[in-house]
Amino acid sequence: MDLSQAKQIIDFIDSTDLMEVYWEKGQERFHFKKSQELSSSGTRLPSKPWRAVASPAVGVFRLGKPGYPGCDDTEGRDLKKGEKLGWIEMGRKVIPVESPAAGRLRRVLIQEGEAVHYGQPLFLIEVPTGV
């Protein structure tokens, strides 16, 4: 593992809420532990800013809802800020899932009809640096 790889791993871990990571592959071993101060300050930014779109409620994820066409969940497509990505059915309430910023849809982590927690990452979007 070279320095840039190590940096990439650190940046990735920093973008999550993981506190400690062990990694082993052949002869290579890697142990990363976040210090309290670092994790709470949150000043370090990953080089590639992928942002998670979190579920706004606890409920069932839907790509469409009556009267609306289903949302396009093709990975790689461009998104506008506030664009609908789906809905959460919380009892009788239906709450929209919206893109928090303009960017590119990178990963879809959810399927139609799945139960989701509040705050659960549903999508990862790539946001241009500086946004």
Place this chain on the structure above:
Amino acid sequence: MFKKVLVANRGEIAVRVIRACRRLGLQTVAIYSEADRESLHLRLADEAWCIGPGPSAQSYLCVEAILSAARLSGAQAVHPGYGFLSENSRFARACREAGLVFIGPTEEAIEKSGNKAVARVLAKANGVPVVPGTEGAFRTLSQAALQKLAASIGYPLMIKAAAGGGGRGIRLTRDPRGLLTDWETAGREAQAAFGDGSLYLERYLERPRHVEIQIAADLEGRVLAFPERDCSLQRKHQKLVEESPSPAVSPRLRRSLQEAACRVARAVRYSNLGTVEFLLSPEGKFYFMEVNSRLQVEHPVTEMVTGIDLVCEQIRIAQGRPMRRRPVKILGHAIEHRINAENPERNFSPSPGRVSKWRPPAGQGVRVDTHVYEGYCVPSYYDSLIAKLICCGKDRRSALARARNALEEFQIAGIDTTLSLHRRILECEAFQRGKVHTGFVEQEFLNHTVPMDPILPKEPHP
């Protein structure tokens, strides 16, 4: 009969209820807010659902989110704990309509007991003594009518919110001059805190004790009364120390209190666990105060002194099982200290943060109900109760001795706590002799002459 219970609460009571469910072989579902991700209750439950952000209005008070989690997890019953939605009849109704068993009283019983004015009329009609005061509550009242009413009851007076609880919307008035201002302030406070500005007047008793009777009623209408708890040590109407039995209650008075509590319970057609609160005058006269239609914070005192697991009883009642027939016996004496994350030196300001050291006491007759562990971070969103220390012994002296040792042993660092105040209370001679009243803590330890400071709205909590 339900097999899976969703616990619609957080903190130590969620832990307590989950333990009772496990004892009964029931599966448990925890719910939590984002601020409670580290909390112990979600680790003890069979599954846990994050239902919203930190503020309780969007999480622990959000009926839709809780019912959504219940549906997704397949829970068949909901235990509301105390505080939050535990005394909310709309929540109880919403649970029933969603096909869930609400582990608590019926909606009708919650409504009747929750409205203090209605409960008072019912108590009086059933021969239970009440403090002299107005019949029913008033939303608006002319100044002349108010003065006339106050004079007929007699000063000093308490102005109370009909929908009240937790010490909000309450004012003490000692003479006619301050009456109107206090009435208006209390009305505003009640409107802000409960969305209902209705008020009523009541004579203020000097130096009363707070005694309460735990009741349990099954679905067939059988009512069981437990020995009294004495909760006279309070600060701003928030209980600090509770004990059972009361040093001021004789066996004869206990029977009268229990009979009165059962009459009130039957009058509101009560089912499940509840508590009937009374004021006890220094002369030994008691007056009905209110019914709390939920499990109470201080329930372990009764558990320790009778050997009965109240939460298990509560769940069994909700399952429709008939109530125990064995008589309730007093096995000794028990005392509870509520440990809060607050700084007593700084007017009890909340002290959230990381608990860097946590060494709770243990041993025979020592119980600690808590959700805290070393490294836990006390969130700032909720009430500041972090642990309940309950000690019991064969008599009051031995229970107090155990409590003294346990409090000495208890070590907490990283946050401020009320441990020091509890140690001081136990050293106090008047307390040791059992000579206290509801204004005692403020008078002896906080140098306040009038125990009725204005109270700012905070998180709803019993």
